[in-house]
Amino acid sequence: MTRLLLPLEHDPRTAERHDEDALLHALRRLPRRVQQVFLLNRLDQLGFAAIAARLDLPLISIERHMNQALQAARAPGDALASIAGQWYVRLQSPQVTASERIDFRRWLDANPDHLRAFHDTELRWRSLLAPARQLGHDGWYRQGRAALSLGGCSIAIGLGVAALVALGLLA
Structure with missing residues (x-):
């Protein structure tokens, strides 16, 4: 008699949780600014403007x-899904023309x-709500530019120091 490693019936909630985890992972790989824009739109329902x-x-x-956030959730290599995603985002823009x-x-x-x-x-857009809630659970994305990583600050400080050194040498 052999033992089954997996149950014959799978709980659909397990597959749904796995999909949400994969989407959350894809969103976490995005740059912080992209995450922030996405969460402001998806969770706070702010328009592009x-x-x-x-x-x-x-x-x-x-x-x-x-567009970058929406594309992160699609299957790689699906050109038609990419185009559909671009249309989906463009149609939400206040700058879309007749x-x-x-x-x-x-x-279409x-x-x-x-x-x-x-x-x-x-x-796919609707499926991103639960992972978005997890990603933005603590509200970090509402903090404006301060919510971004210190990488940008350190670059600005480095450029400022370099400018001061250059001015000191020129003066």
Whole structure:
């Protein structure tokens, strides 16, 4: 008689937890600023313009960071999912034009796979809520620029010291 290593029936919650852990891991690998922009949008439900104003960043940077966060959750090498993700983020931007909306509609209607990829992107976006809550559980992302790592500060201090040395040598 042989023993089974795994139970015959799997608890679906275990697979769901594994997926959430994988998404959380993917989000944690993102740069801190990308995480911050993503969490401000996903958890605090701030729009792109509000995030840009709060962090003093151009809208295009917010859009790029959001795209990076969404792309981190997709399967690597899936070009169609990548395009659908770019459309998903672009359509949320306050700078999206009527012409771009028409282009999106044409892209969506061009192939049933496009609609499926866009729908999967929306589902992926929803699946990021639980990992986002874990990532931002302590509210670090609300602290503005101070929430970023000290790496940027040390670079600024180093540049300041270098400038003082250069000015001291020139004066």
